[in-house]
Ligand SMILES: O=C(O)C1=C[C@@H](OP(=O)(O)O)[C@@H](O)[C@H](O)C1
């Protein structure tokens with residue numbers, strides 16, 4: 561599997577001949593796999609991760625943990641084994657372009673006995689990191705960071721993090737909070753973390769963090785808004801079963817929406833820690849029908865899409881594909897509340913504004929989102945900016961607009977290396 565950022569791979573998006581109706585099986589959630597790996601690495605015994613995501617972000621996370629002394633056996637595709645060991649430096653961690661690695665591993669590196677260097681893809685150096693670095697410093701960790709406050713950085717681990725109280729402005733990314741909370745049970749005094757600043761995005765990802773911490777045996781109090789208290793204590797090894805990735809499934813559901821077909825995601829759990837309610841509401845507002853039956857999540861498209869006005873802050877990583885649907889709707893849409901996605905894999909607001917306009921849509925850019933006026937779309941070279949979800953957006957538009965060529969489909973390896981083949985197979989089901 562390619563872990564290096566793959567070479568640019570131009571790709572003509574396949575068009576659909578008619579409604580796409582099929583069932584898809586997709587790999588595990590990136591976010592759950594990342595959390596399971598970190599919690600397993602910090603546990604007091606071995607863990608098993610069933611149905612993990614095998615993609616660049618999680619492969620690099622495994623490699624980073626191995627460099628720190630954790631035995632991560634990924635040889636069996638759907639059953640990884642993690643055997644924690646004393647965390648050690650010196651070590652080097654390649655974060656790729658993964659927010660989860662650059663925000664989840666520095667707190668853990670503070671617990672290592674020696675220096676741990678972090679760097680990643682060129683654009684990773686532009687992603688915000690300062691708030692978590694400053695919070696870690698306040699908790700007793702010595703860190704040398706670039707003048708920007710971010711990568712490249714070195715965490716000078718001493719084997720012990722004092723912990724205690726810290727304040728963070730997590731308006732730029734919920735991952736600042738998640739990263740600190742995940743390692744906090746192992747801090748000598750635990751952690752009392754308070755957010756100060758504009759609202760924290762991606763609330764469902766914070767709930768996933770506190771849920772998984774508790775499942776590993778941690779005591780977490782999140783009853784006071786914007787404050788999290790994690791008691792010091794052991795984390796236990798366990799078996800984690802990873803849910804299929806809902807954000808990764810979105811382009812496949814979108815295929816049903818734009819072609820008037822039906823796409824079913826197999827293996828969907830009865831109770832999920834991903835934002836399935838929020839996604840259902842959005843797709844329903846756009847004109848789709850979402851149903852859940854035992855073990856399945858199904859989206860049915862009506863063939864026409866309605867424009868929407870929506871605050872996407874809770875599901876911000878879904879913005880590119882929702883924007884693609886908006887560009888194909890029968891009326892204008894306004895997608896707001898996602899200023900922080902300018903710090904995602906690329907500045908997603910600027911990238912979407914440029915590429916959707918190139919394809920013929922009317923687009924107005926706001927600091928925190930986009931207004932999209934659908935117009936007849938046409939063939940174009942759609943730049944993907946090393947961003948998997950820009951590639952997904954282009955592929956969705958390409959189903960109904962002939963001649964959409966992605967400048968690079970290789971970037972989909974971040975979360976789904978098999979995307980090009982799965983997508984071609986999907987289009988062939990029309
Ligand atoms: O914790 C996580 O696993 C994630 C949190 C979110 O980050 P932001 O809060 O930075 O958007 C999300 O967009 C990202 O894809 C994954």
Ligand SMILES: C=C(OP(=O)(O)O)C(=O)O
Pocket residue numbers: 657658659660877904905949975
């Ligand atoms: C924002 C995303 O990723 P990351 O975990 O790298 O922040 C994403 O996957 O859309």
